[in-house]
Amino acid sequence: MKNSDNSSSSLDSRFNQTLKNVQGLLKGRSIPGKILLTRRTDPPEDPNLHERTPSFGRSFSENDAGTSDQMDTSMGSEARSTSKLNSNSTTTKLKPSYSNIEIASKDVQKSPMGLELQILQELQKRLRELAWSGVPPYMRPTIWRLLLGYAPPNSDRREGVLRRKRLEYLDCVAQFYDIPDTERSDDEVNMLRQISVDCPRTVPDVTFFQQEQVQKSLERILYTWAIRHPASGYVQGINDLATPFLVVFLSEYLEGDIDNWSISDLPADKISDIEADCYWCLSKLLDGMQDHYTFAQPGIQRLVFKLKELVRRIDEPVSRHMEEQGLEFLQFAFRWFNCLLIREIPFHLVTRLWDTYLAEGDALPDFLVYIYTSFLLTVRITVTSFALTLYTVTCLNFSIAAIIFFPLAMPVLCE
Amino acid sequence: MGAYRADEDYDYLFKVVLIGDSGVGKSNLLSRFTRNEFSLESKSTIGVEFATRSIHVDDKVVKAQIWDTAGQERYRAITSAYYRGAVGALLVYDVTRHVTFENVERWLKELRDHTDSNIVIMLVGNKADLRHLRAVTTEDAKAFAERENTFFMETSALESLNVENAFTEVLTQIYRVVSRKALEVGDDPAALPKGQTINVGDDVSAMKKVGCCSA
Numbered sequence: 001m002k003n004s005d006n007s008s009s010s011l012d013s014r015f016n017q018t019l020k021n022v023q024g025l026l027k028g029r030s031i032p033g034k035i036l037l038t039r040r041t042d043p044p045e046d047p048n049l050h051e052r053t054p055s056f057g058r059s060f061s062e063n064d065a066g067t068s069d070q071m072d073t074s075m076g077s078e079a080r081s082t083s084k085l086n087s088n089s090t091t092t093k094l095k096p097s098y099s100n101i102e103i104a105s106k107d108v109q110k111s112p113m114g115l116e117l118q119i120l121q122e123l124q125k126r127l128r129e130l131a132w133s134g135v136p137p138y139m140r141p142t143i144w145r146l147l148l149g150y151a152p153p154n155s156d157r158r159e160g161v162l163r164r165k166r167l168e169y170l171d172c173v174a175q176f177y178d179i180p181d182t183e184r185s186d187d188e189v190n191m192l193r194q195i196s197v198d199c200p201r202t203v204p205d206v207t208f209f210q211q212e213q214v215q216k217s218l219e220r221i222l223y224t225w226a227i228r229h230p231a232s233g234y235v236q237g238i239n240d241l242a243t244p245f246l247v248v249f250l251s252e253y254l255e256g257d258i259d260n261w262s263i264s265d266l267p268a269d270k271i272s273d274i275e276a277d278c279y280w281c282l283s284k285l286l287d288g289m290q291d292h293y294t295f296a297q298p299g300i301q302r303l304v305f306k307l308k309e310l311v312r313r314i315d316e317p318v319s320r321h322m323e324e325q326g327l328e329f330l331q332f333a334f335r336w337f338n339c340l341l342i343r344e345i346p347f348h349l350v351t352r353l354w355d356t357y358l359a360e361g362d363a364l365p366d367f368l369v370y371i372y373t374s375f376l377l378t379v380r381i382t383v384t385s386f387a388l389t390l391y392t393v394t395c396l397n398f399s400i401a402a403i404i405f406f407p408l409a410m411p412v413l414c415e
Numbered sequence: 416m417g418a419y420r421a422d423e424d425y426d427y428l429f430k431v432v433l434i435g436d437s438g439v440g441k442s443n444l445l446s447r448f449t450r451n452e453f454s455l456e457s458k459s460t461i462g463v464e465f466a467t468r469s470i471h472v473d474d475k476v477v478k479a480q481i482w483d484t485a486g487q488e489r490y491r492a493i494t495s496a497y498y499r500g501a502v503g504a505l506l507v508y509d510v511t512r513h514v515t516f517e518n519v520e521r522w523l524k525e526l527r528d529h530t531d532s533n534i535v536i537m538l539v540g541n542k543a544d545l546r547h548l549r550a551v552t553t554e555d556a557k558a559f560a561e562r563e564n565t566f567f568m569e570t571s572a573l574e575s576l577n578v579e580n581a582f583t584e585v586l587t588q589i590y591r592v593v594s595r596k597a598l599e600v601g602d603d604p605a606a607l608p609k610g611q612t613i614n615v616g617d618d619v620s621a622m623k624k625v626g627c628c629s630a
Contacts, residue, residue, distance in 0.1 A: 194437060235487065236459045
């Protein structure tokens, strides 16, 4: 919005500052995810290590610092697709088997199945590392399906699994959505009404989303998801979260600028495949943050608390200042966590940001805390004379975000 | 973005909440009042958002801190916390969607459960510009407001009809309560004049006087 005023060099330096902030924060975090230092702008951490093992070595060395059992961002899609309840124990069991290549080779001797698993896990890990820095647009649909564990990593099985999943989605729509209101409970009628109020005002600044067929697709995806996830049901903001998937999976069929797309150019069966992919990917994404959308949204409240604590630890004066101003983190950061910054940054940059989100996998919620801390501290640097008030935070949200994230699109464009 | 001054001097600071069903136009009422902006492309409000604007009442500067809350039921667990300290409320429904008017009763109950009994409440029928789609009559709403002892106005954020009036009236009434309270040492909560109805389009000239703070 306002970034046109800024010279590209100041954009670059601001971006580099932000990146350094994030990476600096990540190094100190107590709940480690996968940490990547692959950008050219990095100060070299350990040049010897880089030479020896250009890809894995770095992340291993970073991971060694970790202690939490929540760290595994690179677990195979099979593990990721198990229910949330089991995922922690699965993670701890799996972790030792691939956190070190020597151990891996011992496993190989034990069983030939172990080899395949090891290779898959290493590939998944490598994929996450690469995706973290940005995925080229033409590969994005395939990569996102893999990162979310929706498409199986084994390419022989992929077609079959996707076909089955897409049929399953169609069945769900027929069973839950394509029925008269008389067969719905009062709550379901209310939920559908809420969704139909929100679909027309989803990303309204992008004209593509004003097409009626797009809004209908969105409505089917959201309602079907809501019915099948009764613990949370539909919560405002989830509509925003479906849009990156819709755009990415449509990009496999529609070319050129999104402003020139017309969904009616596509045959009905393609649309339903795309919808199904959106549905499943949205489900996978939200599986990792179930309590963000249940009653009183405890997951988000917890993250807002973590954000507040992290800001206090890093920048005590800014934290004190905000307290004196009566500036509550919940007032501005709630939406950041609820909509994953979709509301704050220009829509055409969202998919690039999500490459990194999805590469973080299960560590995403904690990763968000670090991103937003950096976001906030960058606002503090930009706003002169320390005038962080709710006004500056909320009004500058958008323009500052544009400045921070615009250069993130660069690595992909340069390839 | 509107360039209102955030830290100007004021004599009174009043917290006002905007509540009502999803999609009735709460956020547009707020942006019309604080920045003189209206957007057909507005997004749903997540959690709570807020804006301020100062107006003059008598010779005093009254600063309104207006909290705009998400309409979805799910958010009430969070938004109801923000009712605390509110001295005024605009309870908004959409004159073209009857169900939003039916829900007013629930909103009113929630409001009264969470706020001081002195709170000034105005029932607001928004989207009055959509005359051909009207589903709630002015008479029904007026009768309801009288029964519930709230103020009442119909507005159009799009046409900027009565938006100034609605907010100004609420703020003025709060000011009257507060200044009377300051005079009377014996604090009488029943002293608030309620049940007055302000007719649509009555005081259009008032709009020209204000609007100082929208850039």
